[in-house]
Amino acid sequence: xxxxxxxxxxxxxxxxxxxxxxxxxxxxxxxxxxxxxxxxxxxxxxxxxxxxxxxxxxxxxxxxxxxxxxxxxxxxxxxxxxxxxxxxxxxxxxxxxxxxxxxxxxxxxxxxxxxxxxxxxxxxxxxxxxxxxxxxxxxxxxxxxxxxxxxxxxxxxxxxxxxxxxxxxxxxxxxxxxxxxxxxxxxxxxxxxxxxxxxxxxxxxxxxxxxxxxxxxxxxxxxxxxxxxxxxxxxxxxxxxxxxxxxxxxxxxxxxxxxxxxxxxxxxxxxxxxxxxxxxxxxxxxxxxxxxxxxxxxxxxxxxxxxxxxxxxxxxxxxxxxxxxxxxxxxxxxxxxxxxxxxxxxxxxxxxxxxxxxxxxxxxxxxxxxxxxxxxxxxxxxxxxxxxxxxxxxxxxxxx
Numbered sequence: 001x002x003x004x005x006x007x008x009x010x011x012x013x014x015x016x017x018x019x020x021x022x023x024x025x026x027x028x029x030x031x032x033x034x035x036x037x038x039x040x041x042x043x044x045x046x047x048x049x050x051x052x053x054x055x056x057x058x059x060x061x062x063x064x065x066x067x068x069x070x071x072x073x074x075x076x077x078x079x080x081x082x083x084x085x086x087x088x089x090x091x092x093x094x095x096x097x098x099x100x101x102x103x104x105x106x107x108x109x110x111x112x113x114x115x116x117x118x119x120x121x122x123x124x125x126x127x128x129x130x131x132x133x134x135x136x137x138x139x140x141x142x143x144x145x146x147x148x149x150x151x152x153x154x155x156x157x158x159x160x161x162x163x164x165x166x167x168x169x170x171x172x173x174x175x176x177x178x179x180x181x182x183x184x185x186x187x188x189x190x191x192x193x194x195x196x197x198x199x200x201x202x203x204x205x206x207x208x209x210x211x212x213x214x215x216x217x218x219x220x221x222x223x224x225x226x227x228x229x230x231x232x233x234x235x236x237x238x239x240x241x242x243x244x245x246x247x248x249x250x251x252x253x254x255x256x257x258x259x260x261x262x263x264x265x266x267x268x269x270x271x272x273x274x275x276x277x278x279x280x281x282x283x284x285x286x287x288x289x290x291x292x293x294x295x296x297x298x299x300x301x302x303x304x305x306x307x308x309x310x311x312x313x314x315x316x317x318x319x320x321x322x323x324x325x326x327x328x329x330x331x332x333x334x335x336x337x338x339x340x341x342x343x344x345x346x347x348x349x350x351x352x353x354x355x356x357x358x359x360x361x362x363x364x365x366x367x368x369x370x371x372x373x374x375x376x377x378x379x380x381x382x383x384x385x386x387x388x389x390x391x392x393x394x395x396x397x398x399x400x
Contacts, residue, residue: 179213196232203225229245258280377394
């Protein structure tokens with residue numbers, strides 16, 4: 001189903017493209033500029049859970065940081081068959097890239113040149129049926145999630161080190177520092193029940209933490225799945241996320257995880273054992289879902305099965321999602337991506353401290369999806385009509 005690439009944004013109106021007071025060395029200029037201060041949030045304690053209530057400033061959020069005008073590094077070469085699903089910088093400056101298209105893990109030196117390629121499509125030793133996530137373990141070792149095979153592989157530039165089978169029906173959301181992996185269900189346990197009822201449903205199920213090396217897995221609380229629109233067809237039931245459907249956003253850090261259901265601008269922080277520690281809220285975000293916005297991404301009536309499309313669009317919620325992706329930077333700050341109506345990556349991201357206080361906004365280049373936010377850089381994938389390539393931008397405090 002093709003979507004019109006016309007962007008709208010609930011958070012775009014929050015961004016004020018002005019620069020903060022930044023040391024001259026950070027931005028390469030002697031100028032300093034003022035930015036509206038971000039109001040301090042209201043903080044209350046509720047049964048041991050810290051509630052942090054932020055509000056959109058009247059003048060909007062100022063720029064927390066700015067990317068350099070162009071990438072300072074291009075990793076490898078662009079390719080029409082590339083399908084980048086992860087990228088991470090190793091401690092020595094090398095960069096590992098996961099390619100879901102070729103089922104390869106590619107290692108590049110600090111200058112971006114290819115030094116090793118591991119894996120490939122297949123079911124044999126050292127091969128992958130899917131390459132859906134990638135993260136750093138230690139030194140030059142990365143973990144790779146092969147969800148179709150139900151396996152986690154540890155990989156170095158020299159090849160695959162070891163592989164583990166993880167619990168059936170789960171997928172890897174991220175890794176803790178103690179080598180525990182947060183696991184989430186790939187689908188609702190009740191999704192395949194026979195008594196399907198047509199309409200929108202949002203089930204929930206328990207998450208868990210799994211250790212590959214013999215430690216017993218633990219169960220975390222229940223969290224919601226993505227919203228699904230269930231349709232009954234001639235060949236049986238079908239399910240898919242409806243237009244503007246809310247998903248469950250999540251990001252795992254060294255000492256816990258953040259998760260939110262996108263219904264309102266609320267995101268919760270949890271300890272590694274799943275106990276909530278804080279609730280981040282932002283008031284003043286416009287979640288209006290207008291008819292004009294709906295029509296901007298609705299497929300033309302001439303495309304595809306119009307009857308099926310009409311039924312799918314009956315599942316459109318009353319409001320738009322409050323946000324989309326979550327990322328953690330090297331300092332533990334939470335980056336929250338705007339919701340966009342088209343298929344392009346979000347451009348505006350709001351940044352919150354580890355404690356949940358709003359810090360400001362960051363604008364990403366069009367067509368660029370960040371995968372890693374380090375100290376002074378953003379590594380991600382740039383998508384154009386010619387294909388995908390991994391690039392790195394410099395990141396300076398304030399507006400640059």
